[in-house]
Amino acid sequence: xxxxxxxxxxxxxxxxxxxxxxxxxxxxxxxxxxxxxxxxxxxxxxxxxxxxxxxxxxxxxxxxxxxxxxxxxxxxxxxxxxxxxxxxxxxxxxxxxxxxxxxxxxxxxxxxxxxxxxxxxxxxxxxxxxxxxxxxxxxxxxxxxxxxxxxxxxxxxxxxxxxxxxxxxxxxxxxxxxxxxxxxxxxxxxxxxxxxxxxxxxxxxxxxxxxxxxxxxxxxxxxxxxxxxxxxxxxxxxxxxxxxxxxxxxxxxxxxxxxxxxxxxxxxxxxxxxxxxxxxxxxxxxxxxxxxxxxxxxxxxxxxxxxxxxxxxxxxxxxxxxxxxxxxxxxxxxxxx
Numbered sequence: 564x565x566x567x568x569x570x571x572x573x574x575x576x577x578x579x580x581x582x583x584x585x586x587x588x589x590x591x592x593x594x595x596x597x598x599x600x601x602x603x604x605x606x607x608x609x610x611x612x613x614x615x616x617x618x619x620x621x622x623x624x625x626x627x628x629x630x631x632x633x634x635x636x637x638x639x640x641x642x643x644x645x646x647x648x649x650x651x652x653x654x655x656x657x658x659x660x661x662x663x664x665x666x667x668x669x670x671x672x673x674x675x676x677x678x679x680x681x682x683x684x685x686x687x688x689x690x691x692x693x694x695x696x697x698x699x700x701x702x703x704x705x706x707x708x709x710x711x712x713x714x715x716x717x718x719x720x721x722x723x724x725x726x727x728x729x730x731x732x733x734x735x736x737x738x739x740x741x742x743x744x745x746x747x748x749x750x751x752x753x754x755x756x757x758x759x760x761x762x763x764x765x766x767x768x769x770x771x772x773x774x775x776x777x778x779x780x781x782x783x784x785x786x787x788x789x790x791x792x793x794x795x796x797x798x799x800x801x802x803x804x805x806x807x808x809x810x811x812x813x814x815x816x817x818x819x820x821x822x823x824x825x826x827x828x829x830x831x832x833x834x835x836x837x838x839x840x841x842x843x844x845x846x847x848x849x850x851x852x853x854x855x856x857x858x859x860x861x862x863x864x865x866x867x868x869x870x871x872x873x874x875x876x877x878x879x880x881x882x883x884x885x886x887x888x889x890x891x892x893x894x895x896x897x898x899x900x
């Protein structure tokens with residue numbers, strides 16, 4: 564190969580190498596690889612990367628803070644993302660910060676947003692792991708919107724049916740067009756107002772009664788508040804208890820006396836035993852009563868015979884006449900009354 568051709572080939576290779584290095588440097592600078600600046604490597608974990616790629620930008624409070632260095636799948640449900648953060652931004656990013664996946668603009672490329680934590684914490688260091696927020700999935704959002712549209716459609720159909728029923732309801736329109744309904748409603752509201760006033764007054768009176776009771780006024784207040792009355796009540800209960808004990812003792816004495824009386828009646832030597840238990844004495848009393856009854860009958864016969872005797876017959880007739888006159892006078896007085 565001629566010397567000139569070799570020089571041309573070398574020159575071409577040199578130019579291609581320079582262009583390749585220039586393009587690579589521009590790529591790294593464009594992706595903020597911080598070739599000439601110090602960075603801190605931190606990690607976070609998502610359930611879904613949602614299209615995140617190596618080289619995507621990282622923002623903290625709207626300011627660019629670094630780039631995505633590595634995306635690694637740990638298992639079927641966990642994706643670990645390694646982030647390169649500019650060291651000058653680590654002073655403001657604390658361990659309590661949270662991480663979420665967003666987009667640059669409305670339809671731009673994916674990016675990571677670091678959100679400040681609710682409470683101040685120590686700044687991040689190399690190797691720290693930040694908590695990730697649940698990313699908003701567009702598919703889930705579209706599915707939710709689809710379900711919402713279906714629900715809205717169903718609700719619209721039901722509202723249309725309801726409006727149709729309302730428009731065709733003669734009863735409802737009759738109630739709405741009834742001019743006498745308004746005064747009835749007004750009277751009902753007035754009655755409710757009066758009832759509410761009565762309830763308020765009753766509540767006030769009840770409150771006053773409760774205050775009186777708490778302050779010791781009235782019988783209920785005296786019973787519930789007055790400690791002196793409580794002492795008197797305890798003394799009265801004690802006296803009643805003593806009286807009950809005495810009554811119990813008297814009942815025992817009466818029971819003993821009744822037992823003694825029962826014994827005296829059955830076995831005693833006194834008159835009561837003779838009258839109630841002695842059969843011979845009972846026979847004598849029966850015989851005597853029989854004679855007394857016979858004597859009484861004989862006396863009645865003698866008195867009847869004496870009434871017909873001419874010597875005293877006039878006396879008995881005058882007595883009978885006086886009895887008849889007194890009966891007539893009493894009957895006349897009763898008739899006037």
